[in-house]
Amino acid sequence: MSSDSAPGWAGRITVRALALALALALGLAGLTALSGHASPPLSAALAAVSTSQIGVTPPPMGWASWNSFASSIDSDVIKEQTDALVSSGMAAAGYQYVNLDDGWWQGDRNADGSIAVDTDLWPGGMQAVADYIHSKGLKAGIYTDAGRNGCGYYYPTTRPAAPNTGMEGHYQQDLETFQRWGFDYVKIDWCGGRVEGLDQETTYKAIAAANKAATAVTGQELVLSFCEWGSGLPWNWAAGYGDLWRTSTDVILWGQTPTTGMMLTNFDRGLHPTAQHTGSYNDPDMLMVGMSGLTAAQNRLHMGLWAISGAPLLAGNDLATMSTATRDILTNPEVIAVDQDPRGLQGVKVAEDTRNLQVYGKVLTGTGKRAVLLLNRSSASASMTVRWADLGLTGASASVRNVWTGGNAGSHATSYSTTVPAGDAVLLTVSGTEASGSTYEDTTTATTPTFGAVTTGAAGTKLVDITYANGGGTARTATVQVNGQYTSVVAFPPTGSATTYRTVSVLAHLGKGTNTVRFAAVGGGTAPDIDAIRVQDIPGTNGVALVGAASGRCAGLERNTIADGSQAILWDCFGGRNETFSPTSRGELVVYGNKCLDADGNGTANGTKVIIWDCNDGTNQKWTLHSDGTITNDLSGLCLDAEESATANGTKLILWTCNGQTNQQWAFD
Missing domain, CATH: 3.20.20.70 (Aldolase class I)
Structure with a gap:
């Protein structure tokens, strides 16, 4: 990406204000299907994902x-x-x-x-x-x-x-x-x-x-x-x-x-x-x-x-x-x-409107099924809300059940609120209406195809249902890779025959715009026949890439490290979770759902490392975006800077006196 992508904001805009604008934009941004992709009629499996899902080995x-x-x-x-x-x-x-x-x-x-x-x-x-x-x-x-x-x-x-x-x-x-x-x-x-x-x-x-x-x-x-x-x-x-x-x-x-x-x-x-x-x-x-x-x-x-x-x-x-x-x-x-849900997925954080009041959602087997954890990490009882849109559901009425009490909490449109004691959580299951997604069908003869134009309206964690056939008696494997991210070996259980198609699900992190999703055989093994993918937004995970004007590269964390004190660097923009930041109304830039971009040791001197740390409401974790594309740390007033004006992969991010150079200009994309 070039500096031409930098928005031309007028005046001084805080990350808090940007977060509100981002929320509106992401609410409107959907996933679009591959333009001009001539596909045969969708398989019965894709037309009825809830009945075609196949159970995978649960956690021990x-x-x-x-x-x-x-x-x-x-x-x-x-x-x-x-x-x-x-x-x-x-x-x-x-x-x-x-x-x-x-x-x-x-x-x-x-x-x-x-x-x-x-x-x-x-x-x-x-x-x-x-x-x-x-x-x-x-x-x-x-x-x-x-x-x-x-x-x-x-x-x-x-x-x-x-x-x-x-x-x-x-x-x-x-x-x-x-x-x-x-x-x-x-x-x-x-x-x-x-x-x-x-x-x-x-x-x-x-x-x-x-x-x-x-x-x-x-x-x-x-x-x-x-x-x-x-x-x-x-x-x-x-x-x-x-x-x-x-x-x-x-x-x-x-x-x-x-x-x-x-x-x-x-x-x-x-x-x-x-x-x-x-x-x-x-x-x-x-x-x-x-x-x-x-x-x-x-x-x-x-x-x-x-x-x-x-x-x-x-x-x-x-x-x-x-x-x-x-x-x-x-x-x-x-x-x-x-x-033990047979879909085998992990829950993700989808909201934290107020510090330490966190909402997690887990996609379950079936259509419109979610588990929700309302986690109150604060020292006071609080009312907490889960919004259906954050979970990838429509705003239509959804039924809610309290898991621990075993009681139904009724049907609610748009959202559900309840009081959560200090240092405690409420675990719910929600049955609502699945939001729309986009389907990409393989029209080649490849068993493990590449889907070259998977388009998203915002960077974030997406639900990907993979339709495939495996006529063998045991699970087959294939790798999946999004853009230049790490590959992952996915297991595809038997479907009963080579012409019977079922789906398994993964969560994948996609960048805004066009993404490439590649499948490949593992070693000399027999791969499943992959037919199509369906990609659906989980809007509560969405964020932005922080793109350097001089380099066209993204701010991120090397090798997906989560360790406190890890210094942010520049790297090619791959749309990974380590390159996706969620601006909050508190002025933070949050990565991984729970780490804030931070001025190391409350530093205010030139050369202070820009790192990640557990979010703690410190002023050194608050940032202001300016109309010229610079981002300053609220504690020091210094600019977010690519060290020594370098543009290469691995360039470290630091704080430095604002000087108008392009290595201090950034676009939220």
């Missing part, structure tokens, strides 16, 4: 040992918890995994390199443990590390540090061992990997390949839980390799008392909606529900946060001693249904 549900027992696990503990999972009704509610975490293995190997098991802890060996779990109709999970040593070696808790508790050098051998023992799931930690300086993406993809190789020998494949704590930005690469991946450090460390702040931190760090789809899930860590120190309201909040984000539900409390109230929270069928 179960119980994991670490939060309550740390390293103090043995056969008796696991059997007791397995029995309690069944007797409590949790198994019947959908909790199916019993996962052994760190501490089960003391690090010894046999002469052939295979794992040696301490039979004092595990009489009969690990296969006997898996057999017992299976005998109760459940599935068994186990733990290892990507490096030479597991976390218990570096951070011993209830047992002395045991060396050599990782799988490095034994990837396929150990995975075959787990499979032969009968385990169904493996969590692969990163303590050894971090200490050794291994590369996260390379290492975990190698483990995924080893899992497939092991399966070719044993016939049993393990669910892979990557646990590198978000350190390698797995939302960019893990889908299609891991079934779930941690997006943050542990929600609670051994010996700590659980707090609301802990769950909110991991919730925020786990929101990467374009990475989560078709059986691949962001993992904000195990649940703390039922652990000592949390009230019933906090437990409900915790479940609501994980449910709206479609997170794995792995309970971490002591099941044998939990209260009836805890059990009822963990087994609430309507909350579980929100989490």
Whole structure:
């Protein structure tokens, strides 16, 4: 984009005023179909998306040992918890995994390199443990590390540090061992990997390949839980390799008392909606529900946060001693249904009209179906409103149901409001009328086509329904890529025949104007036959690109990093979530839904870094847009500047005395 795109505003316009204008513009901007694209009649699947949607593998549900027992696990503990999972009704509610975490293995190997098991802890060996779990109709999970040593070696808790508790050098051998023992799931930690300086993406993809190789020998494949704590930005690469991946450090460390702040931190760090789809899930860590120190309201909040984000539900409390109230929270069928929705998507933030009063919406299976979380992060009770338009619904009347109370809240046109207590949330389901979208049909003979002119009225997260056929007996995979963003491996379950078309859904981030959506086969595998895509706006996620006049490049965050303190840079405009900023009425420029563009350390000197940080109402996070295209920081009065007038990809953004140069001129596009 050139500086010709810069609006010719007269006078001094604040970001607050621009936000109001943007809201009006985005309300009118729709998605337009490909001009002149000659298409055959739409398939029956596209004509009736609600009936053609195919269910995908839901996020795992179960119980994991670490939060309550740390390293103090043995056969008796696991059997007791397995029995309690069944007797409590949790198994019947959908909790199916019993996962052994760190501490089960003391690090010894046999002469052939295979794992040696301490039979004092595990009489009969690990296969006997898996057999017992299976005998109760459940599935068994186990733990290892990507490096030479597991976390218990570096951070011993209830047992002395045991060396050599990782799988490095034994990837396929150990995975075959787990499979032969009968385990169904493996969590692969990163303590050894971090200490050794291994590369996260390379290492975990190698483990995924080893899992497939092991399966070719044993016939049993393990669910892979990557646990590198978000350190390698797995939302960019893990889908299609891991079934779930941690997006943050542990929600609670051994010996700590659980707090609301802990769950909110991991919730925020786990929101990467374009990475989560078709059986691949962001993992904000195990649940703390039922652990000592949390009230019933906090437990409900915790479940609501994980449910709206479609997170794995792995309970971490002591099941044998939990209260009836805890059990009822963990087994609430309507909350579980929100989490386990067969469409497999993540919720996204769609509104924050007032600081800390946040509205999240999750697209559910069916037409016009949404889950909504009204999250009050403030210290006072407040009335909160969800607008249907923000969710991608029309303003027609929609029925509302309170998930926790199980009560219907009536039918409401345009929006719904209710009071939310301080530090709490209300979880709703909404049934309304789906807004219109645009359909793009493949008219080529390609199995994995490119849709070259997908047009949007505003940058933001879009719902993309992909119509395809898979006549095979197992899921097939293909990559999807929007513009120059990261590719993602999407799974396409069988449809019954090569001429039966169904849809799966992903969330994709598209830029304003024309976008290219590419599909491609994965490796030498057989790809599904992709027929069409339907693209629909979720207006509450919409924002603008911040385009430099000198460079024509966009302000953004390198590699989709979310870490506080990350410096903003210039990069080619790809329409990614890391390049989309939402101007607020408070004068902020918000990216990722919860990070504000910020003058580092409240700096007011030339050269101050422009970074992202949790939004906190600081004056250093407020900005004013001027009619000449400059943007000044409200604290310092300095201009947003591309360092040293550079225009290349990777140029860092700083604050500098306003000087009229084009490296300080920006367009909101």
